[in-house]
Amino acid sequence: MDRADLVRLRKARDRIDREYADPLDVESLARTALMSAGHFSRSFRAAYGETPYGYLMTRRIERAKALLRRGDLSVTEVCVAVGCTSLGSFSTSFAKLVGVPRASTGRPSPPTSLMQRSTASRASPRRSPDRSGIEKRPPGDAP
Structure with a gap:
């Protein structure tokens, strides 16, 4: 060359x-x-x-890591900010380049330390009304 x-x-x-x-x-x-x-x-x-695409994704993931460390953006916001259009392919590329182990399902586990902030905790209700408005109770739950 x-x-x-x-x-x-x-x-x-x-x-x-x-x-x-x-x-x-x-x-x-x-x-x-x-x-x-x-x-x-x-x-x-x-x-x-590396290929041009590989180089581009490396740059995007490097920038994503910095944005995630800052902690003020959700994972989806970071994905869009670095130019990725698919959260799934972003997560796969992130896991591949950062070295996050895959879950047993074969899908990438989110890097917990970086992505944990973006997941909201959801309380599961003990009782939930069905369509008729009658509350369902878990088995063994006394009135």
Whole structure:
């Protein structure tokens, strides 16, 4: 890879660093580097050791970690703030990059220390009315 290619790749990488929260696609980044999408993806991976998408997600997750540590935003708000549109894929990427172990269901466990604040505790009522308005009582619960 020649020096000119590296300079153009750096421009695209710098754009990812600046605009990580915006919608970015390979074609747009390739235009920034004055390359075809395929050549750009291969060259980016060769130069930086990861795909453009992988690099973008790493930047987003790094920023998300900082926002979650601050503690004033919910997980969903952080997800949107860093440019992710799916909470599920954000959680999966977060778990993959941060190294949070997966639950036995195969789905990622939320990083409790960072995400705990966003979950509200809900008290379960002992009695709940059905549609007729009559309260149901758990078995063995005396009136």
